[in-house]
Amino acid sequence: MASSTRKEREKQVRRQEILEAARAVIAAKGLSGATMEEIADKADYKPATLYLYFGSKDDLLASLYLSAMQFVVDEIEALAQQPEPDPLQKLKKLPDLLSRVYRFDPAVLMSLFYMQAGKGYSNIAADTLEQLNQLAQRGIRGLAGVFADGIARGRLEMLSPIVLADTVWSLFAGVVLWEESKRFFDPSKDHVESTLRAAMGLLFKGMTKDCAG
Amino acid sequence: MASSTRKEREKQVRRQEILEAARAVIAAKGLSGATMEEIADKADYKPATLYLYFGSKDDLLASLYLSAMQFVVDEIEALAQQPEPDPLQKLKKLPDLLSRVYRFDPAVLMSLFYMQAGKGYSNIAADTLEQLNQLAQRGIRGLAGVFADGIARGRLEMLSPIVLADTVWSLFAGVVLWEESKRFFDPSKDHVESTLRAAMGLLFKGMTKDCAG
Amino acid sequence: MASSTRKEREKQVRRQEILEAARAVIAAKGLSGATMEEIADKADYKPATLYLYFGSKDDLLASLYLSAMQFVVDEIEALAQQPEPDPLQKLKKLPDLLSRVYRFDPAVLMSLFYMQAGKGYSNIAADTLEQLNQLAQRGIRGLAGVFADGIARGRLEMLSPIVLADTVWSLFAGVVLWEESKRFFDPSKDHVESTLRAAMGLLFKGMTKDCAG
Amino acid sequence: MASSTRKEREKQVRRQEILEAARAVIAAKGLSGATMEEIADKADYKPATLYLYFGSKDDLLASLYLSAMQFVVDEIEALAQQPEPDPLQKLKKLPDLLSRVYRFDPAVLMSLFYMQAGKGYSNIAADTLEQLNQLAQRGIRGLAGVFADGIARGRLEMLSPIVLADTVWSLFAGVVLWEESKRFFDPSKDHVESTLRAAMGLLFKGMTKDCAG
DNA sequence: TATGAATGAGAGTTCATTCAT
DNA sequence: AATGAATGAACTCTCATTCAT
Structure with a gap:
């Protein structure tokens, strides 16, 4: 359970990174420019990965x-x-x-x-x-x-x-x-x-x- | 010329009807729900028709x-x-x-x-x-x-x-x-x-x- | 029948005018630019009219x-x-x-x-x-x-x-x-x-x- | 890097397959029959897929x-x-x-x-x-x-x-x-x-x- | 965990064509 | 005879999303 908590925490960190990327993209290109691809790019992930962290x-x-x-x-x-x-x-x-x-x-x-x-x-x-x-x-x-x-x-x-x-x-x-x-x-x-x-x-x-x- | 003016006026009326429909759709479903199809539906037209009145x-x-x-x-x-x-x-x-x-x-x-x-x-x-x-x-x-x-x-x-x-x-x-x-x-x-x-x-x-x- | 022939002849003249317009449009804008609307415009007709002369x-x-x-x-x-x-x-x-x-x-x-x-x-x-x-x-x-x-x-x-x-x-x-x-x-x-x-x-x-x- | 090259190569192969399909469609149905859908069909893809390989x-x-x-x-x-x-x-x-x-x-x-x-x-x-x-x-x-x-x-x-x-x-x-x-x-x-x-x-x-x- | 590959679902647009007037 | 008005049928393209690997 400790490890599960630790994993949870890491997952939270990754979620925050992605949210940060989303913020940056929205700031730069507006809401309509904020595609999953752009956000993933900014976060150094591929789009599919985002779905591991957000439904x-x-x-x-x-x-x-x-x-x-x-x-x-x-x-x-x-x-x-x-x-x-x-x-x-x-x-x-x-x-x-x-x-x-x-x-x-x-x-x-x-x-x-x-x-x-x-x-x-x-x-x-x-x-x-x-x-x-x-x-x-x-x-x-x-x-x-x-x-x-x-x-x-x-x-x-x-x-x-x-x-x-x-x-x-x-x-x-x-x-x-x-x-x-x-x-x-x-x-x-x-x-x-x-x-x-x-x-x-x-x-x-x-x-x-x-x-x- | 009178007839040309009349035609023009009718066209303006139809434009207004379409704008009205667009207004209604935006009011009802928001900007993202305002597809050409929805607007056309509301205005009792088919989507292609809207393009006669708006580019x-x-x-x-x-x-x-x-x-x-x-x-x-x-x-x-x-x-x-x-x-x-x-x-x-x-x-x-x-x-x-x-x-x-x-x-x-x-x-x-x-x-x-x-x-x-x-x-x-x-x-x-x-x-x-x-x-x-x-x-x-x-x-x-x-x-x-x-x-x-x-x-x-x-x-x-x-x-x-x-x-x-x-x-x-x-x-x-x-x-x-x-x-x-x-x-x-x-x-x-x-x-x-x-x-x-x-x-x-x-x-x-x-x-x-x-x-x- | 004479009148029918005369009408026929006039129809032929109109057909020729339209063909001429089509030629001009194709020359100016190429085959893909040659829409019925462009041709009709050139011939000073409306598109619907062309269908009286060509199927x-x-x-x-x-x-x-x-x-x-x-x-x-x-x-x-x-x-x-x-x-x-x-x-x-x-x-x-x-x-x-x-x-x-x-x-x-x-x-x-x-x-x-x-x-x-x-x-x-x-x-x-x-x-x-x-x-x-x-x-x-x-x-x-x-x-x-x-x-x-x-x-x-x-x-x-x-x-x-x-x-x-x-x-x-x-x-x-x-x-x-x-x-x-x-x-x-x-x-x-x-x-x-x-x-x-x-x-x-x-x-x-x-x-x-x-x-x- | 070898793997990146390999991936690149595979992508090139798929591009070639699609081009081949396009060639076949043009040969069979002419240029006007060469819709993205036909080409995709021929290449056993869906149209959207073609856009992964061509802009x-x-x-x-x-x-x-x-x-x-x-x-x-x-x-x-x-x-x-x-x-x-x-x-x-x-x-x-x-x-x-x-x-x-x-x-x-x-x-x-x-x-x-x-x-x-x-x-x-x-x-x-x-x-x-x-x-x-x-x-x-x-x-x-x-x-x-x-x-x-x-x-x-x-x-x-x-x-x-x-x-x-x-x-x-x-x-x-x-x-x-x-x-x-x-x-x-x-x-x-x-x-x-x-x-x-x-x-x-x-x-x-x-x-x-x-x-x- | 991460992603390459693929796609379903739809959106906007164009255009030849029809038909009542 | 002419056309204003309307549309069906396509077509290109985008994007969130999935899934085997």
Whole structure:
């Protein structure tokens, strides 16, 4: 059983390598250029080998999406659970958090946003979508907790914490998509992070009760 | 000549029918389910017939995207050119405008947001992408004009009008993607419009100098 | 019946116009570019109209080939039947004849040579092929007659007249194909006719008994 | 590395098998019957498999044509470089050479002759056409060298060696096309080789200065 | 464990042809 | 007589996937 565990661990390592390759391919050629052959090439395997580690292409993509989403949720929950007397201080940490999330894997993040948009594109199994959705809800609830605290203490607008969380999340998704799309036409410019900070700044200012920002 | 015009018009009608079918298929089955066969089925044609009206599948999709983008830009430019003494009044009209745009064609709008993200997915010809980008820029500049006025009169934050416009546009895209994606899991709820209004409200409040909202 | 005849005649005129258009299209775009649509365009008709005059595309092509072949045979038989005391004088007229044939319609001639090569290309009906073959044989026999005379009078090599005729025809076909193919790469040069004359000259010299040419 | 070489070799073998199948299909059903499906059938593969060995149908055809043309040129250049005191002796070897070329692959040879004729038919890439043309020119120059020697020594007609070479090549192409086409109607008879020899004999006799043949 | 080899299932496209008007 | 509109039948090509080795 020890050996089985060790094998398991090695298998996990290989899976990670393949996921990494997939990330790279998606980043370089987009989702439609991400064929099993390209991914295998990048991972120094042959396509058939990928099927030893993933049941199908959709399974592989699902793993990718889940890992990205997991990263997001972990970050948010870590922030939510930090003890912090002033709720506005937590808000100020959000732009950094979102920056990290963005840098984690912009390409997969974009795919995720889109695929989340429902019938969007791939044949991701219903239960994987369900998992993604669960994670997304956890993330939103985590964010909402941050806001709920601020609202309770009378520092934030008395809107539903969920609405505030959804808004932040939407703005994040939108900035990534939109600014990334502009980079397609002018790759030399990368406004994502600065736009992200400016936009979040405006939004948070709008959320605070007295608008002192 | 009258007859030639009439024929032309009928052809345009059929093109519109096909585009409508394409819209419906995309809405129902997503972009990847939108095969020429599905679209033809929906339009009560055979696939070959579609090629009488569109040179290729990408041509058809391009028409769809361009029409959506054109709608957006027309709306924005119409607003920008309205005479209005108080610049903040124009801001207040933006949520309605974005609602109309959203209702124009949610599915295609989502595809558009994603496809704009570059290598994203389809084989849209480079020059069509360029056209889309031009339109997008016109839209952003239109929006920016609205903000520039407010900034000049000292009513809005002294940020670049383009940044403000990008932020609004990003928030719009993000809300549509995110709230639509939630509808996938709970189709009975449609929060898009209400979230849109709430989110825009917060954002605009954050943009105004004195935060009087 | 007079009117029927008149109608018939008009129909023939239209058929000729269409054949002319087909010739032009084949000349300009090659056999594979010769779609019914292209031909119809050239003839200022719509594709459907062509079917009033020809049962099918292959029928149309067959007409084209037959007319080219008929022209060849007519030319040869006219020459064969000319009274001429010296058989070598007739040989000297052959290069001119072949030039005329070549000029009659280079593109169709090439197609014809190829299609004659059997399973070559189109779905020409078996009986049309048979007709073409009959014509070709008449042509060859006509040529053979010219040579037979010369052989009988001891002026030409004592080879089978059919062999001599086949050789002339082969050389003709080959020169047209080969020199035309070179024009594809250097359209400014047209060596067909001069090569034709030089080649025929050599061949005829080789055929004459004493080689006095 | 040995194994890599072995794998490579096996792949080459399969490529050859497929080319062979393609040859057979073209021979049996003509160029228009040569669909990827027919070729795959003949090679006991499914169509998709062919794409493991050739990038496209045109790539496959190009291989076929290039190999035929290469064979021709190799033969000619080998002859041209043979040391031989009497230039007329080389001429006498030409019919044998052409016989071998003809037997190498009559069907593809016919297609080649025709396709060389330019806009002829297939979507062979421009650069492949260019390669074919280069090879053809090398062949013609090789032939021309044979004649140039004879001319220089005063044994052949003082025509341009290129003209002589073109004429021989044309006669060859023409005989193959024409006699093969007759075989279509009477498959029992194969006059190609005998006609080839007779025709070349006459031509060479016409080329020699004193006509001693 | 890894992969060479093969393929099933489909997608987009083209084009000769038909037929009601 | 002419054609607008539509389509059936092919065809080339791609790609996720399988399986014997």
